Amino acid sequence: MEVMRMKIPRAASLPDDLIAAILVRVPYPSLCRFKCVSRLWLSICSDPGIRRKCPQTLSGFFFLGEELCPSGYAPRFVNASGRGRAMVDPSLSFLPPSHRDMTIVDSCNGLLLCCRLNPRGDVSCYFVCNPATRRWIELPGSEATMNPSLSAAIRLGFDTAVSSHFKVFCVHNEKDFAVLDRRTEAGIYSSETGAWTYRQIEWDDAAIVNGSSKSVFFNGTLHLTTLDPLLSSVDFPEVDTLHLTTLDSFLSSVEFPEEEDDTLHLTTLESSLVTVGMDGKTWRRIPTPRNFDFIGASQGHLYGVYKDYRHEVSVWVLEDYAGQEWKLKHTITGPDLFGDSTIIRKFHMVHAIIHPERSLMFLTVGPARNLISYNFVTRKVHAISTLGENSKPPCPYIPCFSEWLSDGY
Secondary structure (H helix, E strand, O other), rough: OOOOOOOOOOHHHOOOHHHHHHOOOOHHHHHHHHHHOHHHHHHHOOOOOHHHOOOOOOEEEEEEOOOOOOOOOEEEEEEEEOOOHHHHHHHOOOOOOHOOEEEEEEEOOOOEEEEEEEOOOOOOEEEEEEEOOOOOEEEEHHHHHOOOEEEEEEEEEEEOOOOOOOOEEEEEEEOOOOHHOOOOEOOOOOOOOOOEEEEEEEOOOOOOOOOOOOEEEEEEEEEEEEEEEEEEEEEHHHHHOOOOOOOOOEEEEEEEEOOOOOOEEEEEEEEEEEEHHHHOOEEEEEOOOOOEEEEEEEEEEEEEEEOOOOOOOEEEEEOOOOEEEEEEEEEEEEHHHHHHHHHOOOOOOOEEEEEEOEEEEEEEEEEOEEEEEEEOOOOOOEEEEEEOOOOOOOEEEOOOOOOOOOOOO
């Protein structure tokens, strides 16, 4: 009896448009692997139109590791899984040699904001690059960004769902912020116009934002952590013992009473978030329940991460953005990360990143800067990589294949 065999068409015999319709539905890392199937698939998978339509997710992290170069650091990349080759050039070799002695300042939806350093270690220029398309553009200088006497929060804003253009925000005040002598304008650079514009800062004068402020670009708005001075007074003769609790605030200064004054003046720094829209016209302040060490966005919500004096990490979510209502979502302890049998109950959290789409948090912990992931649902820990003792904090990276500006490189 003859058995009829049905011929299954090979992928190579499928119409190109059908292959393309399938490939635009797979994540970018899978698309990179599919290039090895055949020369035809290599050609299709390399099509910029296919890459732009692929669903993008967190691929990994750029960071600066120690290197034998003038600045002592060079860009590196680690996959989010900790396995496999980097999907992009980890050394950013497409940059000219003059721009490779640099620091990564910020990242946002596939773009990196970097600054080039001169031999003295000062900033000589800022530039934005796209590792996926290997394009970059240098920003024109401004007093706000190039004045070494200012401590500026310079951050990147980019949302492919809104525009292929990006913004760079420069919110600054004097380095000695205790003096509260701050400038009243914020600089905003637009890649569409190629120029800086300046807007009046509409937060109240108490808001302190500087280069160390944590930030996240969420829903077309830049969010920054700020420390706000709060002056309080205590009648000194009536106090035998003064207990200072700094769970929700930092003690900034203590002014002891003078001879004719029996009042002790305390200045604490309390935290909040301040926001500015992409157009520089919308300014808000959002109170926070803790002095967040890090902030991030995931699954349509804003998150804050705080580590207290007991070495517990609390993760808060802004469930009602309009109503500014925060809710404690997760609490993590040393044993949660390292096991109950470990003697390490106190751990050093260097950096924290919330996964934009999954119930995951990435942490760098310990002197060696070990990068790990923690699953909020399964409570499982996954070791990813050791970044190095003196490495700089990692920046999350999501590939972006949007068209670059005509005057970029």
